[in-house]
Amino acid sequence: MQVDIRTKLLIVAIFSALALVYQNPLILGIILLLNLLTVILFRVPLQIFREFKGFIYMYAVLMVIQSFFVRDGEPLLQLGNIYLLTTDGVLYGISIMLRFFILACSGIILLNCNTSELILALVKLRIPYEIVFMIQVGIRFIPVFMGELQNIFHGIQLRGVDLRRVYKRKVLKVYVSIFSPVIYSVLQKAEKLSILLELRGFRKSPARTYYRDISLSRIDYVVMTLSLIVTVALIYAVRNL
Amino acid sequence: MTFISLQEVSYTYNGRKEAAVKNVSLSIAEREKISLTGLNGSGKSTLAKLILGLLKPQTGKIVLDGLPLGKYSLAKIGEKVGYVVQNPSQMLFNTSVFNEIAFGLKWKGKGKDEIFHFCKKYLEFFELWHLRDELPFNLSEGQKQLVVICAVLALQPRFLILDEPTKSIDTFRKKRLIDILQEIWHLGTGVMVISHDMEFLTAFDGRRIHMEKGEVVEDAGRYQN
Ligand SMILES: Nc1ncnc2c1ncn2[C@@H]1O[C@H](COP(=O)(O)OP(=O)(O)OP(=O)(O)O)[C@@H](O)[C@H]1O
Ligand SMILES: [Mg+2]
Numbered sequence: 001m002q003v004d005i006r007t008k009l010l011i012v013a014i015f016s017a018l019a020l021v022y023q024n025p026l027i028l029g030i031i032l033l034l035n036l037l038t039v040i041l042f043r044v045p046l047q048i049f050r051e052f053k054g055f056i057y058m059y060a061v062l063m064v065i066q067s068f069f070v071r072d073g074e075p076l077l078q079l080g081n082i083y084l085l086t087t088d089g090v091l092y093g094i095s096i097m098l099r100f101f102i103l104a105c106s107g108i109i110l111l112n113c114n115t116s117e118l119i120l121a122l123v124k125l126r127i128p129y130e131i132v133f134m135i136q137v138g139i140r141f142i143p144v145f146m147g148e149l150q151n152i153f154h155g156i157q158l159r160g161v162d163l164r165r166v167y168k169r170k171v172l173k174v175y176v177s178i179f180s181p182v183i184y185s186v187l188q189k190a191e192k193l194s195i196l197l198e199l200r201g202f203r204k205s206p207a208r209t210y211y212r213d214i215s216l217s218r219i220d221y222v223v224m225t226l227s228l229i230v231t232v233a234l235i236y237a238v239r240n241l
Numbered sequence: 242m243t244f245i246s247l248q249e250v251s252y253t254y255n256g257r258k259e260a261a262v263k264n265v266s267l268s269i270a271e272r273e274k275i276s277l278t279g280l281n282g283s284g285k286s287t288l289a290k291l292i293l294g295l296l297k298p299q300t301g302k303i304v305l306d307g308l309p310l311g312k313y314s315l316a317k318i319g320e321k322v323g324y325v326v327q328n329p330s331q332m333l334f335n336t337s338v339f340n341e342i343a344f345g346l347k348w349k350g351k352g353k354d355e356i357f358h359f360c361k362k363y364l365e366f367f368e369l370w371h372l373r374d375e376l377p378f379n380l381s382e383g384q385k386q387l388v389v390i391c392a393v394l395a396l397q398p399r400f401l402i403l404d405e406p407t408k409s410i411d412t413f414r415k416k417r418l419i420d421i422l423q424e425i426w427h428l429g430t431g432v433m434v435i436s437h438d439m440e441f442l443t444a445f446d447g448r449r450i451h452m453e454k455g456e457v458v459e460d461a462g463r464y465q466n
Contacts, residue, residue, distance in 0.1 A: 148331075154295055155332035158319035159345035159396060165316075181334040186379055 001041045004220045005113055005121040011038055011223075012106040014231050018104040025091055027238050028098035034230070035105045044112045052104065055097075114127050115139055116212050124214070137193070140164030144189065242269040243304075244400060244431060245292055245322075248315040250301030251455075252291055256437060260400070261287040261437075263455035267339045271399065274426055276442045279452035285435045286327050287404050288452070294318045306399075323398035327405045329389035333377040338369070341377050342392045349396070363391035367414055382409040396420065400431040407438045 015035050039046075048076055067075075067089025077085035110118070115136065122132045156178070157163055163174065231234070246269070252262040269275060279285050290296045291303060294310050303310040306321055326332050328355065335341040335464045342360045361446075364370040367387045372380065377388055386409055401422075407415050415438075422445065426432050436442055442449075450458035 058312045151326075151331040154315065155326075155334060156344075157315035158293065158324050158332075159348070159392065160316050161345070161348045162314050162316035164314065177336075178334060181378070185330075188378060189267045233448070 001219070001222075003042070003223055004214055004216050005117045006125070006214070006216065007220045007223050008042065008109055008113060009118075009121060011227050014227060015102055015106050018231070018234070019099045019106075022238070023095050024095045025098060027234075028095050028102065030234070030238075032102050032105070034234075039105050039109060042109055042112070044108055048108055048195050052101070055100065056217075059093045059097045062096055063089045065089075066092045092192055094205050114212075116210075117214050120210055120212060120214055123210075137190075141186065141190070143188055145182070148185060149178070149194070152178050152182060154186070242271055242373060244269050244273075244306055245269040245302045247292070248302045248304075250291060250298045250303060252287055252296055252298050254287075262291060262298075264368060265455075266364040266455050267457065269431065269433070271431055272426070272429050273431045273433075274445065274447035275395075275431075275450060276444070276445060277433060277435045277450050277452065278437070281427070283452040284455040285452055287455075288405055288461040289324065289404055289433075289435060292402065293324050309318075319398075320396075321399050323393040323396055324399040324407055325386075325389050325393050325401075325403040327408075329386045330378070332389050332392075333385060335377060337374050338364070338377055338380070338388055339373040341388055342395050345392065345396045358373070359443050360391075363394050367391065367417055383414070386410055387414060390418070394425070396431070400433070401425070402433045404435045405437070406434060406437060407441045413442060420441070 014030060015038075018031050019028065022031070053121075064084060067077075067084060067086040071083050072090075073087065073088030073091070075083045075086050076090065077083075118139075119132055119136045122135065123129060153163065156174070161174075177214065197229040225235075245267070247267045248263050250262060250265045251260050253260040265288065277285050277288070287296065291298055292305075292310075294313065294315055297311075305313065305318065310318070310399070333341060335344055339360055342363065343356045346356045346359060359371070360369060364373060367390075369384060369387060369391070372384065372388075375383060380388065386406065390406060402421075406418060410418065419441065422432050422434070432447070433444075434442070434445055434447065448463045449459065450457055
């Protein structure tokens with residue numbers, strides 16, 4: 001489905017807000033299902049979900065921590081007087097996981113949008129251009145930052161340091177040694193960028209033009225109205241849960 | 242003996258239609274000198290990254306020193322094959338020029354004196370010793386490039402791959418670079434340079450391999466042992 005970027009923004013905003021408001025795993029599950037449906041409708045590539053496998057352990061740990069410290073609900077796993085796993089802990093872990101996935105799906109929808117269109121949408125929503133520009137640069141710098149980190153990881157390993165072996169013993173040392181240069185070089189890039197912008201006439205005249213154009217079509221109005229109706233219906237339906 | 246062998250290796254970058262490296266088969270002996278040439282975008286750097294295991298070929302097989310490349314960790318590959326990237330500032334991550342060169346040596350467990358000796362030897366060779374306490378990021382482009390070259394040379398790998406090593410260095414240091422490459426080659430290290438610099442390549446005088454659109458179209462193919 002080909003919809004305007006503002007429609008996508010609205011949907012993403014609704015999903016994110018709902019994910020933050022509700023805690024009940026059942027409701028979050030419904031929201032996630034709807035969210036996945038939109039992800040599929042918007043034809044967002046799904047390979048990226050494979051990257052999420054690594055997070056599963058984190059939720060298990062969260063469940064244990066929650067059970068251990070909060071001690072609410074029925075104990076499921078107990079060591080003397082210490083609660084290792086409680087029903088509430090498990091539910092808590094599940095809702096955090098669902099929330100994470102909802103926010104991740106929303107993020108993926110946004111990441112798959114054309115950046116120039118996203119920027120233009122924000123401009124059309126009357127957000128000051130300076131702020132929009134900062135967002136644009138922020139988006140632009142994520143891959144730069146990741147690439148920089150990866151280069152340095154490769155550089156370190158190719159100089160004979162096996163990070164997988166080192167990890168356990170000297171993990172902090174390696175990370176500290178990587179972190180500062182990455183920050184430094186990214187800052188340096190940012191500084192160069194700001195100079196380049198001035199040189200190319202950024203903000204020189206108040207009226208700038210845009211190469212692309214975006215427009216709302218009938219399908220956008222339909223989708224927006226539908227999503228608002230579904231949202232209201234959802235809120236109404238689950239108000240007693 | 243064959244040190245690096247590629248069999249029908251192809252690699253296509255994500256989202257690209259054309260393969261960056263197409264059906265490349267090569268056999269490189271230990272202690273060989275190779276000049277890899279080709280137009281911009283012909284796949285030279287990609288080939289280097291494949292040999293170093295930074296990219297995984299979609300088809301084909303790469304064997305390094307008798308074992309498939311997949312059997313090595315990056316660190317093990319780095320011990321055998323030194324690599325100077327095309328954009329050397331990517332590989333600077335230490336807080337001083339001295340530490341940049343000492344880094345690999347420290348992790349190899351070398352003693353203080355030995356580390357000092359190697360750092361001094363290579364930095365002095367390129368007349369950069371006076372910069373030893375500077376931040377690597379703040380050097381000039383050519384200086385950065387030379388620091389990375391020193392850092393890789395100091396590790397004394399068995400094979401060395403340099404991607405556009407002469408890009409921003411001056412004539413004086415270019416001559417020095419040729420001298421040291423010839424010297425380590427005579428001492429038994431294999432060297433592959435990727436370059437557009439004909440003068441440099443003539444002086445280097447390696448087995449000429451030429452790439453076009455991802456394919457090896459010319460290979461002088463002589464073992465020089
Ligand atoms: N990270 C990347 N993502 C996608 N495509 C890439 C990437 N790096 C290189 N390419 C493409 O792969 C092809 C080969 O690139 P490569 O860097 O290997 O060329 P090269 O021979 O080293 O050129 P040069 O002489 O300019 O250094 C080019 O068409 C290039 O556009
Ligand atoms: Mg290249």
